[in-house]
Amino acid sequence: MSDEQQPSPDGGLYLDYGYGSHVGLRRELNEDSSVVTDSLFAVADGMGGHEAGEVASALAVQALAEGWDAAPGPISQVDLQAFLDDADERIREATGAKAGTTLTGAVLVEAQDQLQWLVFNIGDSRTYLHQDGTLRQLTRDHSQVQEMFESGIITAEEIRDHPNRNVITRALGAGDLLSGDYTLTPVTAGQRLLVCSDGLTGELTDAQIADILAAGRSPQDTVDWLIHQSLREGGRDNVTVIVVDVRDG
Template identity: 75%
Template sequence: MALSAESPETPLESYVDYGYGTHVGLRRQLNEDSYVVTDSLFAVADGMGGHEAGEVASSLAVQALAEGWESHGGIVTEVEIQDFLDEADRRIREATDSKAGTTLSGAVVVRTENQLQWLVFNIGDSRTYLLHDGAFIRLTRDHSQVQELVDSGMITAEEVHTHPNRNVITRALGAGDSWDADFSTATVQPGQRLLVCSDGLTGELTDEQIGKILNAGRNAQETVDWLIHQALRAGGRDNVTVVVVDVKDTPEDD
């Protein structure tokens, strides 16, 4: 499911460009990913549960997030984002009888002390990255069994792609006992490129491969299309969803 909306103030529409896309992949019957793209909120959800329940979970997650963002006029804080996610968790459990869940990752632009910042949030193993001055920076940490194994030194980052438990997550909306998001911030600057994606991309391509594509000079939509194409060429084992946001300029302070 895709959602798009506009803030009453549309604070970013004149100085960002973005592209987005999703594909069911080459081995799945149903696309359980959903995403939301607005002028200052960008997020991807990857549902799980099968029999269309995963699609319901991810759809409800982005709906609750977008509705909360819109009800606050696009001006939100970490507290409000978590409130929206709490509401998403409640809706998913009610609709699926707690038999489905979803990851969610993304970023919203907030203003702090006359400065624009990315407020990044994450639950599960969908990811948000930032390309800044040519450096490709991962802004989120996966909530997954394989991430815990990497952190403990039991496996390498390269072994994640082939580990039998690579799809087992430890935190999700609508399922389990923990759905609190991790939050971080990064200053919004001209020339940056934000990437939000489901693990259908990162499960097929390494960070190095993704970073090269982001640095190749294509515009936002062309970059999205090429990332999805490469994920399919690499196997397309899962649904793949990609959002790319380019910061063209920053507005003068009001």
């Protein structure tokens, strides 16, 4: 776990961030992986047989980080999709298409003449934005229960305890080759970005998460608090959390 401060590319804002991961209380292996740079933040949650999920998530963040590092200029949505395609290929080759992983996060980009978060997602790990006292989910879960909710079959309250809550409909390394979802949102001082695996959202409600994000603690203290609370609520899964604050320089 760490707490870092880095200037954002425009020089007028600073990013202050923390991150951490825990195996949880019921799992033997931590199949989550993450990547944290000065402008790229992402979490992957692997799934598969013994250790295969760990391999899948590690390969996903490795491909993402290597693509970001090797890029000659600013990252675009096309670049990100190429990184995801590379990750998908690496995972299928390494595991025989018997493992998969989610991947979500955000990268700082210049778009529409302003600094923005380019948010990406595949699977049911999530990226949120907390701003002006409001928590907003920037990603849409690619999961069976999300589709059931959108079809009116189950309620929002039933999602967290539904027996199929862990069945995802889109992943890297497994199933059909599908693109990620992408969205842009402007970067402004006072924002708090949260990137997490479902080990957090499976234990805490959005309201509980929002209360912790709004408490005013440092990014690293907030990460530690979120992980601690997820363990107190049962810790049924690996939990990985990144919190990024956008501050005036």
